[in-house]
Amino acid sequence: MSQWQRGLYALTDAHLMPDDATLIYRCEGALDAGIALLQYRDKSGDEGRRERQARALKALCDQYETPLIINDDAALAWRLGVGVHLGRSDGSIARARQVLGPDAIIGATCQGSLEFAEQAAGEGASYLAFGRFYPSQTKPDAPPADLSILEQAARFGLPRVAIGGIDADNIDATVSGGADLIALVHGIFGHEDPGAAVHRLNQSFHG
Ligand SMILES: Cc1ncc(COP(=O)(O)OP(=O)(O)O)c(N)n1
Ligand SMILES: Cc1nc(C(=O)O)sc1CCOP(=O)(O)O
Ligand SMILES: [Mg+2]
Numbered sequence: 001m002s003q004w005q006r007g008l009y010a011l012t013d014a015h016l017m018p019d020d021a022t023l024i025y026r027c028e029g030a031l032d033a034g035i036a037l038l039q040y041r042d043k044s045g046d047e048g049r050r051e052r053q054a055r056a057l058k059a060l061c062d063q064y065e066t067p068l069i070i071n072d073d074a075a076l077a078w079r080l081g082v083g084v085h086l087g088r089s090d091g092s093i094a095r096a097r098q099v100l101g102p103d104a105i106i107g108a109t110c111q112g113s114l115e116f117a118e119q120a121a122g123e124g125a126s127y128l129a130f131g132r133f134y135p136s137q138t139k140p141d142a143p144p145a146d147l148s149i150l151e152q153a154a155r156f157g158l159p160r161v162a163i164g165g166i167d168a169d170n171i172d173a174t175v176s177g178g179a180d181l182i183a184l185v186h187g188i189f190g191h192e193d194p195g196a197a198v199h200r201l202n203q204s205f206h207g
Contacts, residue, residue, distance in 0.1 A: 004067050004105065005127075005159040007036030007205055008198060009183040011071070012057075013138060014042050016189045024056055026194050031064040033198035035188075036181060037105070039085055041071040054080060067105055074099060083107070085129070088116070097124035107161065112145030114152060121156040128153055129183065132164020133174060138185040139164065150178030168197075171204045 010030045017023040027038060038061055040054050054070060058080045061068040070077040070084050074096040077084035083105030084096055096106050107127045108120035117128045130149050132142040142164055153160050162179035167187040174182060182201070191197040 004036045006180050007034070007182075008188070008201055009037040009039065009161060009163075009181045010035045010188045010194075010198070011039040011041045011138075011183060011185045013185045013189055014044050016185070020053060020056065023053055024060060026189055027057060028060060029193065029195035030188055030198050031060065031066055033195035034202055035066060035198055037067050037069055039069040039071055039183070041085075041185075050076065051079075054082075058082060069105060069107060077104070083126070085109070093120050093123035093125050110153075111143050112149050114149065117153050117156055121158055125158065127159040127161050127181065128156060129161040129163055131162055131183075133162055134165030134167075134170055136165040136186075137190070147174065147177040150174075154178060168200055171201055175204050 012023060012027065017026055040057050042050050054076055058068050068082040070082060072090045074084045074091055078099055085107040086093055086096060087109040093106060093108055100106065105126045107129055108125040110116040110120060110128050110130050112130065120128060130145055130153065133145060133147055136142055150160050150162060159180040160178060161181040161183050162174045163183035166174055166182055166184050171182055188194050188197050
């Protein structure tokens with residue numbers, strides 16, 4: 001099993017980290033404390049900012065030997081030589097696999113659906129993301145999913161990511177439910193000290 005396949009998966013947020021310096025400083029705190037993956041998620045639509053910030057995060061992630069994943073944008077992922085996360089309307093997983101090659105980490109949103117998971121697995125996804133499992137401040141309108149989907153998705157033989165409203169109070173139940181990776185925005189970057197939050201949350205994996 002590769003190191004990125006189990007542990008914490010931190011997603012950035014442009015509201016919580018509005019400028020480059022804050023983004024880099026807070027991501028470095030999370031990386032230094034020990035996360036498995038970092039996703040650059042920026043919905044601003046500002047292409048220049050996205051390119052600049054993603055490049056800065058790539059350099060930082062290389063220092064920590066932690067994979068960087070770009071949300072939504074396979075072309076930006078290709079330019080940087082990193083992975084991508086694609087939702088249901090973000091383009092084809094199969095096409096991203098063709099473009100990014102066999103070793104790229106390609107993630108797929110599956111919500112609460114085994115059909116979506118089966119399709120994504122068939123197209124070459126590297127991990128399957130399910131959620132949201134709890135009320136989410138970041139994405140309150142994301143469709144809810146039941147934790148039981150995690151066990152059912154074991155059949156695909158891919159790492160299962162759990163997302164949506166996960167925090168120190170519910171992470172143990174989510175890992176026990178079958179999640180290999182726990183994806184969080186607020187649970188990490190909503191805290192003043194993301195590194196301390198990561199140390200706390202990591203206890204659910206390392207005891
Ligand atoms: C790890 C992970 N899981 C799910 C998502 C959600 O992707 P998507 O449905 O495309 O929604 P947006 O994040 O683009 O708003 C994700 N980004 N990462
Ligand atoms: C980006 C995202 N996708 C979701 C899904 O259910 O697919 S929930 C979500 C937001 C995750 O942020 P927080 O940890 O702050 O709830
Ligand atoms: Mg998306």
